[in-house]
Amino acid sequence: MKKLFSLYYSNLFLNNRLFIGLAVCVTLFLVGFFFSWLGVIPELVFWVLILLILADILLLYRNSKAIFARRTAPERLSNSDENDLSIFIESRYPFTVQVGIIDEVPRQFQRRDVWFKTSLAPYQQKSITYQLRPTKRGEYDFGDIRVFVRSPLGLISRRFNFTQSEVLPVYPSFLQMRKYELMAISNRLNEVGIKKIPRVGHSLEFEHVKNYVQGDDYRTINWKATARHGSFMVNNYIDEKSQHVYCVIDKSRAMKMPFNGLSLLDYAINATLALSNVALKKEDKAGLITVGEKIGSVIAADRRPTQINRILEVLYKEKTRYLETNMEALYSTIRGVIKQRSLVVFFTNFESLSALQRQMPFLKRIAKFHLLLVVFFENTELLEMSAQPAADVEHIYIKTVAEKFANDKKLIVKELAKYGIQSVLTAPENLTINAINKYLEIKARQKI
Template sequence: MKLIRSLYISVRVWLALAGFTVLFVVAFALPLLLPVVQIGLVVFILLLGIETVLLFRVKDGFFARRDVPDRLSNGDENPLSIYLENHYGFITPVEVIDELPPQFQRRDVLFKARLKPREKQVIRYELRPVRRGEYNFGAVNVFVMTPLRLLKRRYQFEQGKTVAVYPSYLQMRQYELLAATNRLNELGIKKIRRIGHSMEFEQIRPYTRGDDVRTVNWKATARRTDAQATTLMVNSFQDERSQPVYCLIDKGRVMQSPFEGLTLLDYAINASLVLSNIAIFKQDRAGLLTFSHKIGQMVAADRKPGQMLRILEVLYRQKTQFLETDYEALYATIRTQIRQRSLLLLFTNFETVSAMRRQLPFLRRLAKEHLLLVVFFENTELRTLLDEPAQNTEEIYLKTIGEKFSYEKKQIVKELQQYGIQTILTAPQNLTANTVNKYLELKARGMI
């Protein structure tokens, strides 16, 4: 029974049997052709028997292994690989089918390879999850054939593995690496010209192009001057440190809209993870607060070594029913739990001016006690509609309605800025870069 279950017949066999059927029908009219067809059928059956022996005479004729990380990064292309090793003494064409978790809804994961005797190969591919949670991988099915490719023997490996999909830690590492090497501009992070500087003196160092000439230390320059050359020395000041930075994530119904497979909530979660890591790298204290119809989880601002792991675990376990958001509960919680003036990055979404005005009293109260930055989203599909020319009357009406929604988004930005509330209106895919840009800008201007 085990042999029968692992034995598969290829399409070539069915085509050959169909061909023999046609030949037998023709031989009924041409009797001289019948012996030739019978001999061909016997040879074909012998070939099937030989293939069966070749495939099953070796107990472990093939080996495969799926290499998958212990956790996957949500919204990113995660690299996976399948290791193949041929133990047969002949060239083996193989077909590999990887049983992916049902969340991916993919039915095209079929890889083909050709291995020489004792050869090893690695098949590499990528997966992009769009939901956090646990993903259950099935078996790796390898169908091994002989060079004739009449029969297949199925091998199964990696019988089930559960992998957790976390918020975008790959993006977090990428930003952290570029921040450490001062190359954030490669990801669209702008260099902010400093209007001034903090009063925290760091060191005296040689002048480099781009330094503020007002920071030249003439006494130190005089001491470094010799008969041949003059070396300008400047005072170097460091950014103020240990400033609390909180990411406030709205889990209400306004964050349910999907863009490129991810909900706005997951975009906000990924951006919060990256920003928290950058804040800790800049010696600030990162914290987190989630809310919807009630207050969710809160992580107090800190920059201890385990803070990022704590934030990552909290973000991974976020669940919501996308109900109506309670901003009054948010304000009450912040007032009692966050006593020190902090930078509050509120990730939410407003579609209309009236929706924003309903929450404006609470936003203004928060802006009086903290530096509030409201981050909400531009509808990229609406932007695509507005950029395309109208072809008929219906499209003109649609573009008119789209222009109204687009105008309201801009009105929301202006009205919030009138009350001293910082804002970011961004496309979902640009959320992380724009948020980090704004954080560095506020920090460079000494606003936090």
Template sequence: MQNSLFSLFYRNLFLTGRLFGALACSALLFMTSFFLPWLNIVPYLIFFVTMALLLLDLALLYSGRNRLFAKRHMPERLSNGDENEISIYLESRYGLWLNLEIIDEIPQQFQKRDLVFRTKLKARGDTLINYTLRPTRRGEYTFNLLRVFVSSPLGLIQRRYSFGEPVSVAVYPSFLMMRKYELMAISNRLSEVGIKKIRRLGTSMEFEQLKNYTPGDDYRSINWKATARQGNLMVNTYSDEKAQNVYCIIDKSRNMKSAFEGLSLLDYAINTSLILSSVALLKEDKAGLITVSDTAGACIAADRRSGQLNRIMEALYKEKSRYLETNFELLYNITRKTLKQRSLVVFFGNFESMHSLERQLPFLKKIAKFHLLVVVFFENTELKKLSGEKAANVEEIYIKTIAEKLVYEKKLIAKELARHGIQTILTAPQNVTVNTINRYLQIKSSQKL
């Protein structure tokens, strides 16, 4: 709000500068006329013409009320980490062309202090201004007033309009990306966003339908009779096993507070958990959620009931990272109490060193004994980039060596987990969704669960 008021004062000062300049010029000519008497009439002419134009501009802009209408249109809730479209509708009831400056007082979380739109609006015309906002934190965001500054073609003064009331909007986990993956999953087009086509192993699955052959399909499933009838290659498709439990477990400890491209690791995990739950439900599996840190968090039993995805989304919306380490013994006890049958457990966490893994490995091995455990943890993309750069001096060699050591230790963690029969996904934060869904589809296809 303070930034908007400052901008308001600054713009008023700038636009009245034309009027001030005309008056200053008149005063200068008036003083000059003491030495050049024939200039006496010029400052008076400039002054009276300026005053006449000023009164005309006042009459044009301030005659009548509610001569301009503006309204902000936005979704009922915003999607975290995505570009959300906002629009401003403007309608003029003036009988002349207008120059407009629009200041939208967006939430302070965006830290945008220069969101100003300039446009022209014809007589009794309307227009629509579209822009996008990308939130990087869940929670309540407050949009304040919409300020519109109107000036006539004369441009001597401005009239200020204020529209709307402060309104709060909730920023939820990435439901826009979730819908995108839902559509891809329904139409079997997940490969378009990087999801691999997994070759099916074995033939124990039930026949589902015939479809046209697409690259990547197993040629052994070609139905030659249907191919002869249709005149193009047709393949048999089989339905996966259904009603399997898929749990997303999210570590909320301080290890998940690191931020990449504006989003914390916790938010990457939350967005991926929501999308994976959505895809699992579309595949007719049961989706569940557990969050944990030093204390127990949300716990939603796996189910396929109507509204299950909304329950998961509401739980994820409220989650916040904590400053203490995760209690893995508590996590193991929760899984033993909650997970009554063998399930796919996708654990989102972050291990920075072998020492941190060794302290928690006994509990991960116990969970993997009863369930199919997939551990998802994150590459440090900044360190990886630094380790690939050339060093020019001794200091840079030292920094590069440390970065390479830390990057290599992440790979050792993945190998150590795999050695104990625990599946791992070591991924860059921006690729976590695609890599996790790939692994889920691979597990479904290979019938490991």
């Protein structure tokens, strides 16, 4: 009996309306000391309030399963994207109730505002949708759903607890990957900022002869076939297939720097997943190498349907290391694993020209055997700082240092170009689009 009472008591909460009623009763009793003509009115109001409280308790507690709630979530969450979750709630009360819902989201979000208010008509069902944006990969623990219900009297609230603890993994941005995949299939990449690169000549892969249609290049007219058919016929060429595209991800401490809540490593992982998927859709072979103070994961280039899932599973587990990149080990791995000339996209970060000079000997060796594309990041916070007007001497020093670092990034691009190494200097949030743009440009210009 005591346990049952404790269970009911722990789920009963007093509302503001009850405290207002009690304040009215106290005021009437105080006034009654000075004005005897009030008589029994204070006591009458008090007992009416007690009866309303008992009635409210009876309304809310007469059905032990008067509310049902359930969270609907995807099997996995996409890092750095807005993920849709929903709460289904059903009322089994024969009257309209006011409902407050708390969803215990994982601690990684540091959110205390996942609180929803709504009203439910008798026996009504409702679905409430909200979004969560994770910024770190890993496992996220969701807690219970707690529902607070008020009757039309509104004096007390009853809490319903629904145990729905679950662990959801947060993977690299597969939602972003799917977006670019759909755009690539429908040939609408320009809608998300992917440039259409003009082709500089044809690949060597001839497909077939077809009828001329408006817009075809006159230079592709097959005059022999035209003479035979009596109408213009053109040669149709297709992009070269099965070219090897390797994404190399630097996991050293240089990639730990955060921008908009996301580390440079996570930006590189998201871009790698999207770029690999686009390469596979273009019928190239995609591979992966991760490196820190030692070689991490190595996935040989392939174009099988399961390749993107293999890459996704490896990227999910990658973490930042806190030592320098072992470029000698990277060079040895590339020479051992990649047997033919390939496009090697190296995601890394250089904050100074001296940092580049330490790695330049190995970059030049890699560039002798493969087409090397170095992708590194602008420090957008320093750019903003250098653009602000200086108010005093201290700000002049800060602005000068910021401009110096920003200028070093441009010098790094020139230094790489001097040795025939292509590069992409990009803001973190534009990394995926710029990396795909560069890949399509290289493919169109047949540089591999």
